[in-house]
Amino acid sequence: MTFIEYAWLVPMIPLAAFLIIGFFGNRTPEGGGYIAIVGAVASFVLSLLIAIEVFGGSVATPYVMETPWLKISEDITLNFGIYIDNLAVLMMLFASFISSLIFIYSVGYMSHEGEKKRRYYAEVSLFLTAMLGLVMASNFLEMFIFWEIVGLCSYLLIGFWSFKHPEGDDASDAAASAAKKAFLVTRMGDVCLMAGLFVFLYAFQSLDYAVLFDYTVIQTVDPDMIALGSILLFGGVIGKSAQFPLHDWLPDAMAGPTTVSALIHAATMVKAGVYLVARAYPLFVQSMDVMLVVALIGGFTALFAATMALNNMNLKRVLAYSTLSQLGYMVMALGAGGYVMAHALHSGDVEAVGGYTAGTFHMMNHAFFKALLFLGAGSVIHAVGTEDMRKMGGLGKHMKVTSVTMLIASLSIAGIPLFSGFWSKDLVLEAALEPALEGAGIFWLLYIMGILTALMTAFYMFRLWFMTFRGEEGEASKHCHGESPRCMTVPLMVLAVFALFSGFFILAGFNDLLTFSFVGGAFVVGGHGHSAMYVLEHLALSPYTYLSIVVAVTGIYLAYRMYRVKDVDPGRFNANGESAPYKLLQKRYYFPQIYNAIAMKVTYPVALAVNYFDREAVDGVVNGIAGSITGGSQELRKVQNGLVQTYAAVVVGGVALIVVLLYLAGFLTGGL
Amino acid sequence: MIPISFFLVLSAVLFVIGAYGIMTKKNGLVVLMCIEMMLNAANINLVAFSAFLNDVSGQVFVLVAIAVAAAEVAVGIAILLNLYKTSNTTDVSEINILRW
Numbered sequence: 001m002t003f004i005e006y007a008w009l010v011p012m013i014p015l016a017a018f019l020i021i022g023f024f025g026n027r028t029p030e031g032g033g034y035i036a037i038v039g040a041v042a043s044f045v046l047s048l049l050i051a052i053e054v055f056g057g058s059v060a061t062p063y064v065m066e067t068p069w070l071k072i073s074e075d076i077t078l079n080f081g082i083y084i085d086n087l088a089v090l091m092m093l094f095a096s097f098i099s100s101l102i103f104i105y106s107v108g109y110m111s112h113e114g115e116k117k118r119r120y121y122a123e124v125s126l127f128l129t130a131m132l133g134l135v136m137a138s139n140f141l142e143m144f145i146f147w148e149i150v151g152l153c154s155y156l157l158i159g160f161w162s163f164k165h166p167e168g169d170d171a172s173d174a175a176a177s178a179a180k181k182a183f184l185v186t187r188m189g190d191v192c193l194m195a196g197l198f199v200f201l202y203a204f205q206s207l208d209y210a211v212l213f214d215y216t217v218i219q220t221v222d223p224d225m226i227a228l229g230s231i232l233l234f235g236g237v238i239g240k241s242a243q244f245p246l247h248d249w250l251p252d253a254m255a256g257p258t259t260v261s262a263l264i265h266a267a268t269m270v271k272a273g274v275y276l277v278a279r280a281y282p283l284f285v286q287s288m289d290v291m292l293v294v295a296l297i298g299g300f301t302a303l304f305a306a307t308m309a310l311n312n313m314n315l316k317r318v319l320a321y322s323t324l325s326q327l328g329y330m331v332m333a334l335g336a337g338g339y340v341m342a343h344a345l346h347s348g349d350v351e352a353v354g355g356y357t358a359g360t361f362h363m364m365n366h367a368f369f370k371a372l373l374f375l376g377a378g379s380v381i382h383a384v385g386t387e388d389m390r391k392m393g394g395l396g397k398h399m400k401v402t403s404v405t406m407l408i409a410s411l412s413i414a415g416i417p418l419f420s421g422f423w424s425k426d427l428v429l430e431a432a433l434e435p436a437l438e439g440a441g442i443f444w445l446l447y448i449m450g451i452l453t454a455l456m457t458a459f460y461m462f463r464l465w466f467m468t469f470r471g472e473e474g475e476a477s478k479h480c481h482g483e484s485p486r487c488m489t490v491p492l493m494v495l496a497v498f499a500l501f502s503g504f505f506i507l508a509g510f511n512d513l514l515t516f517s518f519v520g521g522a523f524v525v526g527g528h529g530h531s532a533m534y535v536l537e538h539l540a541l542s543p544y545t546y547l548s549i550v551v552a553v554t555g556i557y558l559a560y561r562m563y564r565v566k567d568v569d570p571g572r573f574n575a576n577g578e579s580a581p582y583k584l585l586q587k588r589y590y591f592p593q594i595y596n597a598i599a600m601k602v603t604y605p606v607a608l609a610v611n612y613f614d615r616e617a618v619d620g621v622v623n624g625i626a627g628s629i630t631g632g633s634q635e636l637r638k639v640q641n642g643l644v645q646t647y648a649a650v651v652v653g654g655v656a657l658i659v660v661l662l663y664l665a666g667f668l669t670g671g672l
Numbered sequence: 673m674i675p676i677s678f679f680l681v682l683s684a685v686l687f688v689i690g691a692y693g694i695m696t697k698k699n700g701l702v703v704l705m706c707i708e709m710m711l712n713a714a715n716i717n718l719v720a721f722s723a724f725l726n727d728v729s730g731q732v733f734v735l736v737a738i739a740v741a742a743a744e745v746a747v748g749i750a751i752l753l754n755l756y757k758t759s760n761t762t763d764v765s766e767i768n769i770l771r772w
Binding site: 642644648 | 691695696765767768770
């Protein structure tokens with residue numbers, strides 16, 4: 001027996017938890033919270049057992065198990081099943097692991113929610129189900145279904161407080177509109193994604209990964225169709241992973257409970273987009289232009305989002321911008337790696353590309369430290385009851401565990417050597433550098449963007465940490481009621497261990513497990529990669545590594561001078577918050593207004609026109625047909641006038657007519 | 673022997689008179705009588721053919737038809753009686769309660 005045969009159970013267990021909590025949650029303790037935890041932990045354990053088999057090499061990957069689902073025509077059958085390779089296993093592992101920790105944490109964080117806990121735990125279980133289903137799906141259509149369920153769950157959870165917000169009615173309105181915004185903005189991407197699926201279905205006559213990723217099949221298809229499909233697919237990624245220009249829903253999504261933010265940012269939702277790029281890599285690498293677009297969007301998002309985090313006063317918003325920025329890193333790495341691969345694809349075998357490993361590795365590390373940051377922020381918010389960092393300060397004394405774990409996460413995301421973020425961030429920058437050194441000048445720009453982002457990341461993370469945990473006590477800190485309960489601090493500590501050490505996975509096998517190469521005319525996920533020694537040597541000898549370390553330390557030092565020692569007044573650089581760039585950042589580059597303007601000026605008139613067309617043309621035809629039939633019948637029923645003599649006349653006349661016609665027919669055919 | 677066509681013509685004449693009466697007469701009773709006339713026109717046909725072809729079954733049919741016609745007239749007259757009681761008329765052109 002192998003565990004992988006039971007892989008379909010991995011999403012089924014949280015689904016069962018969802019159903020049980022949904023129906024009976026309020027009859028169990030904590031509104032079903034323990035059931036959700038058991039479900040998540042069970043799928044983590046099963047994922048772990050599968051991971052041991054897959055990574056151990058006892059199962060051949062990709063492992064595909066599918067059953068026909070829809071038969072569209074003689075040629076096209078859509079399947080439903082699972083497709084497991086190293087990438088899927090990695091996603092299953094960290095999604096279920098981080099979700100388990102977040103669910104445990106929720107028992108403490110959501111303890112005041114009463115009856116609504118049932119809804120919360122049911123929805124997060126469904127969220128996990130959808131994410132696991134998304135990463136295990138065996139074809140694009142199945143993936144798309146789970147992709148949409150993920151979107152639905154994010155909508156429900158972001159709007160969790162839309163009826164009764166702990167901070168009052170304005171906040172609940174904000175939560176409701178944030179939920180709508182998240183749903184509608186990602187929908188824009190999803191429309192592109194669906195269009196991409198149609199293109200692939202048309203070009204390949206199939207949506208199965210096993211068919212689409214087969215190089216012999218790819219060669220028979222028009223490369224322009226693949227490029228078009230890929231770029232449309234990337235539209236979906238832009239929406240889901242909140243890349244520029246569809247990024248603006250993510251900061252608003254902070255209106256949900258902090259645990260939900262952690263779930264969306266670390267384990268599910270936004271990771272789905274990055275996963276999709278990595279999953280569809282064999283299609284994306286068919287075109288250098290597509291990969292260049294991916295890399296540019298990623299790099300620009302990284303820099304663009306980081307700037308907005310620089311002066312934000314809301315604890316969770318800073319983290320949201322940092323997620324945007326880090327997602328940009330991942331997409332940039334995947335794009336740059338794919339560019340290199342696309343360039344070399346037609347000249348034979350391509351060794352494992354650095355960008356793919358860097359992107360997926362950063363995705364995993366980011367999951368750990370971002371979950372930690374959000375849960376830490378949640379712990380702080382739980383203790384002080386506000387999200388405004390100006391009212392915090394000096395919390396380090398009251399909340400030792402939170403402040404230390406947050407420090408670890410901040411060091412990690414800033415890229416201080418040996419912390420997990422250092423390894424993957426450096427790989428990301430290196431991935432951008434690789435095509436630049438080979439002569440693609442535009443990647444120098446991306447590299448510079450990456451370095452600037454690194455500087456800003458270090459700065460704003462430590463600005464956040466110093467403002468929250470050091471300095472004088474703010475007004476909200478004074479009534480802080482100490483450290484959070486054990487069920488909240490233990491997940492923090494577990495995550496801190498991973499934020500510290502998960503970077504070493506790259507030396508202990510990750511470099512072999514998550515690679516993407518083109519060997520012997522086929523794409524291979526998890527083929528042989530660079531050895532650990534090579535990676536280490538490369539990092540240690542490259543001057544660019546030291547540049548990024550210097551940049552990170554500079555950022556931290558700046559934050560230290562401004563927000564800890566306070567001998568450099570940050571107000572000096574922005575005229576005490578009055579300068580135009582400062583306001584521009586505060587207003588998020590006016591993106592909310594741009595969205596609203598587009599909605600009002602473009603979408604609303606289109607909607608009105610569609611509404612008019614629907615009411616007048618579509619409904620008009622239907623109503624016209626119905627009206628003519630009822631009107632005609634109204635007239636026709638007058639024939640039935642109740643006078644028997646009329647009926648008799650009609651009968652006699654009719655018979656006479658038939659007789660005449662029969663005679664006529666007989667006469668004409670010559671029978672008579 | 674009288675040729676069969678004589679019977680047929682007689683029957684046709686009776687039938688047409690009956691049909692004309694049904695369509696034109698106002699009195700319900702006369703209409704019923706016209707119906708009887710049409711029935712009997714058909715009966716004459718049957719009996720004529722029965723005698724002509726030496727087949728008794730035609731006469732059997734006629735006897736059944738007469739029995740049915742008697743029952744039908746009984747029902748028809750009962751309806752007419754009730755109509756006269758309720759609406760005080762037997763004029764079929766005024767009775768149109770079974771209409772749209």
